[in-house]
């Protein structure tokens with residue numbers, strides 16, 4: 255009897271130790287902002303602003319200098335991150351009015367939840383369907399406003415008063431402190447709306463940068479002469495396409511209280527009067543637009559940085575930091591006046607590349623830098639790999655966990671594939687796909703049958719396509735072959751896109767999958 259008791263006690267202890275071992279799996283904190291270009295992060299050498307808190311992640315972890323997205327636009331990037339699949343397979347290729355993410359499909363959060371993680375998403379979601387695979391969700395509806403956001407939860411709409419970036423952090427911290435199941439490791443997607451257009455800063459930062467001149471990019475006055483039609487044919491220039499709302503020349507939309515509206519507009523009043531009196535035109539007016547837009551953008555970024563500081567401080571104070579892997583990224587890059595533009599979408603570097611900083615205490619060498627080509631396509635696989643969950647064979651990316659651990663696989667990818675769809679509106683960026691290698695980039699604008707090739711070593715700002723230069727003929731041939739190989743690998747015929755219909759748009763219809771051929 256006594257030996258049986260001893261056996262029971264030993265078995266119970268073994269069970270407990272197994273359970274404890276399961277609880278030791280790392281927590282995953284995925285921080286993503288919206289439209290945050292790497293050129294507005296001091297860890298990436300920004301000459302415009304300082305981001306001391308985002309930089310903490312780089313200082314304690316790894317900075318990726320070649321992180322790319324598969325489709326440089328908000329909703330589609332998020333769908334890729336959820337599924338580990340390109341847009342033509344995950345059913346969310348663009349942000350069109352009826353765009354709708356089918357959460358019934360396989361996603362990383364659902365697999366993590368099934369594997370014993372407690373999961374949450376707080377902040378920007380932008381996939382139009384309600385989140386599936388999350389124990390807790392508290393999300394903006396669509397883009398969401400900068401002030402007083404109504405947020406959606408499983409229990410209904412919750413109204414908040416205040417500044418959205420601060421509120422998203424408050425809600426995320428409340429979940430970490432008070433609401434999550436502390437017997438499980440957590441997976442938290444903490445996702446800011448900022449610094450998405452139209453860049454309404456918080457009251458406390460309205461005067462920041464006021465008497466400074468922000469550095470202009472090298473290509474603010476690009477004349478697009480070295481490229482095919484699309485670069486000239488877009489509608490996203492700092493010179494001509496920022497609206498009076500964007501430039502804070504008129505009252506601001508977005509549900510501000512009268513007091514918030516008044517505080518905001520007072521901050522711009524004197525400069526606006528000077529502009530009115532000056533009748534600035536041409537290049538001088540473009541420079542003025544640039545300063546106004548970029549200062550507001552940076553004020554929004556700096557507020558994100560402050561809030562990330564609050565989050566990192568909490569991880570430190572609570573002791574969670576040592577077993578929490580922290581990601582910082584954006585849903586894509588962004589033009590801060592480069593090529594004369596704002597916005598994203600293109601396969602050109604500023605929007606194709608996205609910031610990616612990852613800190614993993616005890617695993618990733620502090621202050622390290624990777625030049626390996628990684629993608630937002632790899633995030634789902636990486637989350638699963640970190641959690642010890644088998645990565646499904648139909649996910650299309652690859653876990654970057656070995657890179658974080660300092661063991662780069664010898665067969666790591668040497669090229670990346672890109673495909674952008676949304677056209678003609680907004681911004682009139684022609685659809686395109688292409689391939690980038692270490693040194694070259696081949697882009698095909700298929701609606702007008704136009705090719706561009708850039709030699710990134712000789713022409714890092716991508717100002718002159720050398721597609722027709724005979725010197726590059728063999729490179730063009732090789733890259734076309736590589737493009738074909740990648741499209742086969744990723745099952746993209748360039749035309750067929752899975753689209754899911756929103757069942758809420760037609761109440762009786764079931765979720766249906768159809769393929770759309772362009």
Ligand SMILES: [Ca+2]
Pocket residue numbers: 288289327328585586
């Ligand atoms: Ca975005």
